Amino acid sequence: MFKLPNMSELLYYDLKDAAGVAPGLATQVCRELGRRIVAGHFAEGALIDDENKLCDRFGVSKSVVREAVKLLVGKGLLEVRRGSGTRVRRRASWNLLDDDVLAWHQGIEPRPDFLRQLMDVRQMVEPNAAGWAASSATDVQIDEIRNAQDAMERAVSIQEFVIADALFHRAILRASNNELLTAMEGVIFSALLSSIKITNDDPRDNRERSLPLHREILEAIEANDSDKASSAMCKHMADTYERLSNVLPGFRLKEAERG
Template structure:
């Protein structure tokens, strides 16, 4: 499943393999998949214990995580209900990951791309001024990996790392916290471009190269422009394969 790939990209460290995490993911995916109307009560502790065959401590911890991510709301003596989608921490890496494979994917992908369009060109701008040598090396390395990738998987992975490195180079932790948006959009895009008969590497690589060079030479304006162009190109390519995308995305 694609969600696993997302975690490959993202969660190299930091995850706990415990039961609470599993139950949390189970419930979280159901919620994100839209199985509960907003405001709907979920089963109470004891029922969840039976359903997942775990103790109530585990269930309680799982619920606490989901509350922390804005998906659930617990009221003492009353019950636990699903919060409205507008209250979810949609930028949370797990919540984003749980969206993989959920319909309607196109609509969500459009929104992800919209955010990328807002953020990444500016990130490139800042990276051109602020990235450390090490961060630039990481960008460069990722570009290299894209060139030498032997499979679509490898290519996408390198692509993701390239964009992540640019974000990190901008020297703004708040941007770094949006990595998940990029990964999520990228993974959703794969499903579309997988069907693309044309190898888009030829098209994509030179644009990445321009971004890299602009950042290396600390040319902020050019870095922003190159990133914007790359994203516009990506969007155009995608929307050719998936016309529903076109309607909403801001044209340049």
């Protein structure tokens, strides 16, 4: 009845601690519709099937479909008008910061242009987060970062390494003690997972280059050195940019602004 999400999307939900509880029918329908919309199966402004057709297609009752549609409306993907139908809104109206919307992007081939935007945001957010973490993190929060670093060092599989990497960056966001930054962890996950999917042709190289950069960030935060944490994170971001540029032809760093 439902299409299964792919590995990246599952990994995304894992990282968001959103797994474990079996989602209801409404959530399943919502996700399946959401994946199709994000994948571009519908033109901007196109009408989707009406309630009855959707009921038939998914084999569920009207209430379930209605709830699913309401969820997608809440995420800005759909727009319902009584009398006419339910249509797909233009991409500029989507809540691109929503975790589900970002997760559904993991299900499709990453577009270089969107990945660059994600990386620009990382470049903007993470050095600040590292700096704030260095000046305001509690001991417990620093422990969390250190644990992630240890897990990266110990990781034996690619998947373990990716998860530890993600947890490292999440721990820094949380240690920044800014609720809004914490709420952006989904964006960082999305950029990170997409980057890895593209650059892991030589995972060993990835790992050898990453580890010392992460260590440097951790040490700066441990030392309460805000500036150094910030610049170490900048270095890490620049490294990621460089690796993406090597692999991805359409990926271009807007050097002008970043000098």
